[in-house]
Amino acid sequence: MQLSVVVITLNEEKNIERCLKAVQGIADEIILVDSLSTDNTLKLAEPYVTRVVSQEFLGYVAQRNFATDQATHDWILMLDADEVVSEDLSKNILQIKSQPHHQVYELGRLTNYCGKWIKHSGWYPDKKIRLYNRTKGKWVGELVHEHWEANTLSESIGSVKGHLLHYTFNTIDEHIRQIHKFTELSAISAAKKGKTCSLFKIWFGPKWYFISRYIFKLGFLDGYYGYLVCKLSAYAQLIKYSKIRAYSKKK
Numbered sequence: 736m737q738l739s740v741v742v743i744t745l746n747e748e749k750n751i752e753r754c755l756k757a758v759q760g761i762a763d764e765i766i767l768v769d770s771l772s773t774d775n776t777l778k779l780a781e782p783y784v785t786r787v788v789s790q791e792f793l794g795y796v797a798q799r800n801f802a803t804d805q806a807t808h809d810w811i812l813m814l815d816a817d818e819v820v821s822e823d824l825s826k827n828i829l830q831i832k833s834q835p836h837h838q839v840y841e842l843g844r845l846t847n848y849c850g851k852w853i854k855h856s857g858w859y860p861d862k863k864i865r866l867y868n869r870t871k872g873k874w875v876g877e878l879v880h881e882h883w884e885a886n887t888l889s890e891s892i893g894s895v896k897g898h899l900l901h902y903t904f905n906t907i908d909e910h911i912r913q914i915h916k917f918t919e920l921s922a923i924s925a926a927k928k929g930k931t932c933s934l935f936k937i938w939f940g941p942k943w944y945f946i947s948r949y950i951f952k953l954g955f956l957d958g959y960y961g962y963l964v965c966k967l968s969a970y971a972q973l974i975k976y977s978k979i980r981a982y983s984k985k986k
Contacts, residue, residue, distance in 0.1 A: 736832050737763040739806030740814065743798060745770040747816035748779055750902060755783035757820045758812070761828050768802040776816075795881040799874040806869070810835075813865045813883075817902045818844070824897025828866065837893030839885055840866040845898040848960050849905060856954035856964045857947070866895060878920040907963065914971045922978030931983035932976040940976055945969035 740762040742754060755765060764785040769777060770792040777787060788805050792798055803811055812828070814820075820828070824842065831840065844861040846853045853859060864883040872885040885892075904910040932940075948954050949965040957964065 736810045736835055737808040738810045738812055738828075738832055739763065739808040740765045740812045741768065741802045741806055742766070742784075742814045742816055743768050743770070743802055744772060744776050744780070744816045745792065746772045746774045746776060748772075748775040749905075750816040751776050751780050752783070753819055753902070754814060754816050755780060757825065758814070759783065761820070761825050761832070762812070764807055766802070766805050768798070768805060770798070795879060796874050796876050799881060803869050803874070809869050811867055811869050813867075814899075819900040819902065821898045821900055824895060824899060827895050827897050831866070831893075831895065835868075835893075837891050838868040838871045839864055839883070839890055840893040840895050842866060842895050842899040843897075844901045846901040846903050848903055848910075848964055849907065851957065851960040853957050853961065853964055855952055855956050856949070856961045857952045857968070858964060861901070862894075863899070864892065865899065877924040879917050879924070880921075907967075910963075910967055914967065914974060918971055918975040918978055921975050922982050925979045926982035926985075929983070930979060932980045937973065937976045937980065941969040941973040944972045 738761060740758045742751075742765065744751060744767060758765065765783060767777075767780050767784045767787045769787060769789050771789060780787070786805075788802075790798070790801055793801060799813060803813065841862045841864045844859075844863055846858050846861065867883055871890060872883055874881050875884045876882055904913070945965050945968075948968065949962065954961040954965040
């Protein structure tokens with residue numbers, strides 16, 4: 736099979752070269768779908784990509800479906816600019832290219848948070864479908880948390896050994912900014928569906944979220960940054976639930 740690597744970008748000059756260099760040995764073409772970057776993303780990407788498509792951001796689901804459609808080949812490896820295919824993952828993708836046994840594959844993401852690899856805390860293993868035959872499904876979801884969905888429930892999903900390295904937040908401030916962005920989108924989506932949150936859920940939900948990830952999912956083994964990941968993720972639940980309650984009252 737031939738493989739199109741598709742990368743979605745918006746002002747990713749800090750990440751883009753690292754992402755593109757890692758897929759040179761597995762890609763038959765590399766398509767960059769850029770949401771009108773104003774930094775050096777396109778200049779840095781130019782030596783590595785087959786084609787650049789400029790498209791104003793359509794939303795997480797629509798942008799991924801649009802990006803998928805830009806590829807020449809049916810087999811797609813969909814990446815964000817802050818993701819890097821590890822050497823082990825690259826070798827295993829090459830094996831799949833020679834003889835795929837499934838039409839859809841999930842990859843295990845390992846996240847780097849402020850320089851620390853997070854191996855517990857509910858963040859690992861973070862399985863994501865990113866390698867797929869585009870004729871077998873599409874991207875679906877709400878305003879956030881999009882995912883690839885096969886056309887039929889009987890479609891088997893393979894798993895590729897090796898890590899998709901996710902270089903997420905470099906600073907705590909970046910994490911907090913994303914929390915406010917994503918909780919806003921999630922709350923708007925929930926309120927439009929008529930959902931609300933009780934005071935008990937707002938009070939208890941974040942507490943249980945922290946306990947479940949820090950204790951039961953062994954977040955304490957990730958040290959100081961494991962604590963931050965669990966604590967800020969619980970904080971995100973508090974903000975999301977509070978916004979849902981507020982927006983539901985506004986109709």
